[in-house]
Each structure stands twice: as structure tokens, then as C-alpha cells.
Amino acid sequence: MKNYNFLTTILLGITMIGCGDTKKGENSLFNIDNSAFPAHFSTSQSVSLGVLNPKDKKIDSIVYYINDTKVGTVSSATPFKFELKDQKLGYQNLKAMVFFGGENSDATARIEVISDITPKLMKYKIVNTYPHDKTAFTEGLEFYKDTLYESTGQKGTSYFRKYDYKTGKVYQEVTMDSKYFGEGITIINDKIFQLTWQEKTGFIYDAKTLKLEKTFTYDKDIEGWGMTNDGTYIYCGDGTEKIWKMDPKTQKMVDYINVYSGQSKIKQVNELELIDGKFYANVWQKDAIAVINSTSGAVEGILDLSGLRKLVDVTEEDVLNGIAYNPKSKTIFVTGKNWDKMFEISVSE
Structure with missing residues (x-):
């Protein structure tokens, strides 16, 4: 870690990143459950996606997207796990398109993916x-x-x-x-x-x-x-x-x-x-x-x-x-x- 900090200091022109912005999407029906999200993820990790359903709607299926790219579909409210190994670094926009009773509604959140490589x-x-x-x-x-x-x-x-x-x-x-x-x-x-x-x-x-x-x-x-x-x-x-x-x-x-x-x-x-x-x-x-x-x-x-x-x-x-x-x-x-x-x-x- 000491060596890593030294190398990073050589570059400086950097901005240290604090807690990632994982605020919930402004949606009255559903929200992506980010309660267990860390401050940031690395590309060696995975993210477990699920939605909060405070009005107890009967969910038929959920389609998940990262940066508007579809990454998976689940039936009902089954949790979905997504590996981050191929993701670029930086902020990633998450979206859950929830289908229920012939309707659909979106929930959004954001995570930050950082590097786990020591230069x-x-x-x-x-x-x-x-x-x-x-x-x-x-x-x-x-x-x-x-x-x-x-x-x-x-x-x-x-x-x-x-x-x-x-x-x-x-x-x-x-x-x-x-x-x-x-x-x-x-x-x-x-x-x-x-x-x-x-x-x-x-x-x-x-x-x-x-x-x-x-x-x-x-x-x-x-x-x-x-x-x-x-x-x-x-x-x-x-x-x-x-x-x-x-x-x-x-x-x-x-x-x-x-x-x-x-x-x-x-x-x-x-x-x-x-x-x-x-x-x-x-x-x-x-x-x-x-x-x-x-x-x-x-x-x-x-x-x-x-x-x-x-x-x-x-x-x-x-x-x-x-x-x-x-x-x-x-x-x-x-x-x-x-x-x-x-x-x-x-x-x-």
C-alpha cells in the first residue's frame, strides 16, 4: 500500500473519490435496493440487483440495464447478480424496468467502479x-x-x-x-x-x-x-x-x-x-x-x-x-x- 500511495502521488492531478453516489431513482412505485452497496465497486466484484416494492405491487418481471445496455431479465422479483469484470471504470447508471399488471415503471441508481490494479x-x-x-x-x-x-x-x-x-x-x-x-x-x-x-x-x-x-x-x-x-x-x-x-x-x-x-x-x-x-x-x-x-x-x-x-x-x-x-x-x-x-x-x- 505504501508503494501504491507513492506511485499515485507521482501522478497527482488526481481527485480522491469519496462515497459513490448510489441515490435511489425518483420513483414512487419501485426503487433499486442499494442498501448493501459499498461506496464503490471494483471490476473484480459483482453487483446484486433487486428492487424495493413499498406498495406491494405484484411484479411479473424485471429487465435490468447498465448504461442503457440490457444485462438480464428475471421473473417476479428474483434477485439478479451481474459481474463487473468487463465494465469500464467510473460511474455506471443502473436501471430496472419493472413490469406489473400490464404496466411498467423504471427505477434507477448509480454506482462507481474503480480500478483494482496497482500501477x-x-x-x-x-x-x-x-x-x-x-x-x-x-x-x-x-x-x-x-x-x-x-x-x-x-x-x-x-x-x-x-x-x-x-x-x-x-x-x-x-x-x-x-x-x-x-x-x-x-x-x-x-x-x-x-x-x-x-x-x-x-x-x-x-x-x-x-x-x-x-x-x-x-x-x-x-x-x-x-x-x-x-x-x-x-x-x-x-x-x-x-x-x-x-x-x-x-x-x-x-x-x-x-x-x-x-x-x-x-x-x-x-x-x-x-x-x-x-x-x-x-x-x-x-x-x-x-x-x-x-x-x-x-x-x-x-x-x-x-x-x-x-x-x-x-x-x-x-x-x-x-x-x-x-x-x-x-x-x-x-x-x-x-x-x-x-x-x-x-x-x-
Whole structure:
């Protein structure tokens, strides 16, 4: 436990979660019986579902749902047990649709599912050190066809560029309109996707010419932070504990996961990189990278990079941000906002 608390503290940017919200649905006929619910559940547990029937109605059957997905049907008022092993982390909405006397009525409640995984402390080794533009307020970093692309923030100075990371020579650069605060980028299907922070606007460029092809508006009321992709879908952070799944064809957010370390939500998830099926994520203002299960949202590892800060000319405000995986060398490139160096590192458990 001592080791676990130490690892969680490295990440902080977290909010400790208290008792889960399991309040009863506002229904005069039935309520989900949550009297035996713990403050929160883990994915190794199951939840026993039943309903309270204060008016003693004759129940014919009950259909149970979790997050509007049907998980089971019982006759009469038979209790129903549901395993949580395949559930994502975070709050889950429960619903019981009760059928009685030719009628039906819903009862609702909510539980919180937390991670039961103890994160591992990852190790790293510096392979190379390269120059980095100290004026670059780094928001996104990604390799595409052996070339490094970087996006930066701040209104009036936001841009993205592709360049020779060994020398710093810029091949091509696109400057944003001064009304936009640039955020993360990712490249998929020969298109560059770029987010903005609070303007709820995204851009799509041709990856070869960098010509703007489309401007789109977020379909959710969220901020834009980091981005990555798996070759089919794009994944976006919004400054909370959520990582959204975006369909690049429609630019619609189709799903999300919540990032947890034990009982704690990991908020302010920033720059993202998908490496061997795991999200590597900067946590804003923390000199650490969280390694996240991309299906559940559980933090499985923590990479403490605080030692790199001693090697760069930075202030306290110049935070770690920027993760790019080079599949050829199987190494990771990391830097920070206004850092004068970029590091190529290898990572192990």
C-alpha cells in the first residue's frame, strides 16, 4: 500500500473519490435496493440487483440495464447478480424496468467502479538528447513516415510544423489564426487532425501538402487537449479524466473511458500516445506519464520523468508535455512546453 500511495502521488492531478453516489431513482412505485452497496465497486466484484416494492405491487418481471445496455431479465422479483469484470471504470447508471399488471415503471441508481490494479513503476533510459525550440509551447508530438510533427499552443503563436528532430530544421509550418489556441494533433489516413483548446473547433489538413481541407465543430461540450489514434479511431483528451473515442470520418465522439488509479480519478489527462495498445499520457503539471489500459481506463504503470527536469533550462511553469513513439527504433521522444531539449528514451518495467 505504501508503494501504491507513492506511485499515485507521482501522478497527482488526481481527485480522491469519496462515497459513490448510489441515490435511489425518483420513483414512487419501485426503487433499486442499494442498501448493501459499498461506496464503490471494483471490476473484480459483482453487483446484486433487486428492487424495493413499498406498495406491494405484484411484479411479473424485471429487465435490468447498465448504461442503457440490457444485462438480464428475471421473473417476479428474483434477485439478479451481474459481474463487473468487463465494465469500464467510473460511474455506471443502473436501471430496472419493472413490469406489473400490464404496466411498467423504471427505477434507477448509480454506482462507481474503480480500478483494482496497482500501477507498476516504469524505468527509462536516455538514448539520445536533441535540441528543442525553447519558444515552442508544446501541445502535441507525433511521428509520421519517419518525420516528427509538433503542435504548439498560446493565442497568436499557435502552429504545427514538421521538422528534422536531430537538427531542428523546419521543413514546413502552418500558423493558426490568432483567435485559436492550438492543442494536440494526430495523423491518420494521410490526414492531420488538430484540436483547439476552448474554441470547440478542429481542423483537418492533407498530410502531404499541409493544406487545410475541413474545419469542424466538436459535437460535445468539451475542451480539446491531446490526441492520438489506432489507425481506425482517434482518441482525444478534454482536460478531465475522460479519453474520448472519435470517428475520423464523421468527427463524432462515439465513446469514452474514464482514467482511474485505484479509487482516484486521474484528471487533466493531456498529450496522448498509443503504444502497443496502451495509452501513454501526460498529466498536466506533473513530471510523469501514466500508462493506461485503453479498454478499461485503469492506470497500469507510471513513468516518473522528474529527473529530466534537471537536464533542461526551464521554470516551474514549463511543464512536461509531448510524447511521440518511433516504431522503427521502438523508442519514445519526450519534451515539454518551452523546453530547450527533447529526449529519446527507452522504457522498461
